[in-house]
Amino acid sequence: MSTLISEGKTKKLYTTNDENIIKVAYTNHATALNGKRKEDIDQKGTLNNRISSLIFAYLAKNGIKTCFIEQLSETEQLNKKLTMIPLEVIIRNLASGSFQKKFGTDYLAELKQPVQEFCLKSDELDDPFMNNDQILALDIVTEDQIEELRQTAFKINTLLKELFIKANILLVDFKIEFGFDADGNIVLGDEISPDSCRLVDKDTKQSLDKDVFRKNLGDIIEGYQTVLARLEAEIN
Numbered sequence: 001m002s003t004l005i006s007e008g009k010t011k012k013l014y015t016t017n018d019e020n021i022i023k024v025a026y027t028n029h030a031t032a033l034n035g036k037r038k039e040d041i042d043q044k045g046t047l048n049n050r051i052s053s054l055i056f057a058y059l060a061k062n063g064i065k066t067c068f069i070e071q072l073s074e075t076e077q078l079n080k081k082l083t084m085i086p087l088e089v090i091i092r093n094l095a096s097g098s099f100q101k102k103f104g105t106d107y108l109a110e111l112k113q114p115v116q117e118f119c120l121k122s123d124e125l126d127d128p129f130m131n132n133d134q135i136l137a138l139d140i141v142t143e144d145q146i147e148e149l150r151q152t153a154f155k156i157n158t159l160l161k162e163l164f165i166k167a168n169i170l171l172v173d174f175k176i177e178f179g180f181d182a183d184g185n186i187v188l189g190d191e192i193s194p195d196s197c198r199l200v201d202k203d204t205k206q207s208l209d210k211d212v213f214r215k216n217l218g219d220i221i222e223g224y225q226t227v228l229a230r231l232e233a234e235i236n
């Protein structure tokens with residue numbers, strides 16, 4: 001028996017026979033402006049499921065604790081059930097998006113070191129930026145857990161940058177989310193896909209991610225297919 005637990009903006013979560021395991025179904029929904037703009041894009045669910053499965057398996061192989069168990073079908077995967085931490089953990093390698101806007105840099109300007117940011121996960125509040133004191137004051141996680149989230153995010157960044165550069169892709173920035181497993185470990189959850197990363201071709205600087213949808217630049221699927229094909233060639 002499998003019943004719907006919740007429906008997010010792009011994925012549906014279902015129970016399984018094991019209370020510590022959930023089934024995640026990727027949909028074709030695309031959203032921008034924290035859900036205010038919505039569209040269905042053929043193949044997006046399949047592509048994100050396949051890309052995120054490949055990336056999570058690669059990170060697990062390289063020592064990162066993740067929720068990923070296995071890819072079940074074209075659109076579904078089995079994940080460890082986590083109690084999610086309501087923070088978005090963002091890493092930036094090159095200036096883009098809100099960082100570029102906030103500091104008035106050039107697009108893809110080099111940063112002297114990677115930047116890590118936290119945002120509160122809240123559609124109603126538009127995912128506001130949070131500093132460490134704000135996280136502690138609202139009792140979201142402890143100081144040690146903030147440090148663990150930060151260090152794990154940097155480690156994931158190093159692994160992903162290495163992987164993407166082999167695929168001739170620059171990892172501009174990305175958002176990840178973490179949760180606690182049944183044993184209280186902090187574990188990488190959610191997904192890593194072109195919906196949650198900025199990825200550009202190293203030579204042409206062409207966007208291969210959701211920015212194409214956010215900025216109404218045309219068909220996003222071609223970029224997602226490129227990302228999947230290049231990752232498959234590197235990982236398998």
Ligand code: 5GP
Nearest residue numbers: 090096097098099173174175195196197198
């Ligand atoms: P920015 O703060 O520049 O808008 O986003 C930084 C990075 O985090 C980008 O790679 C973007 O895709 C990702 N990101 C930020 N907020 C969200 C979100 O609410 N959902 C998803 N899927 N990605 C996000």
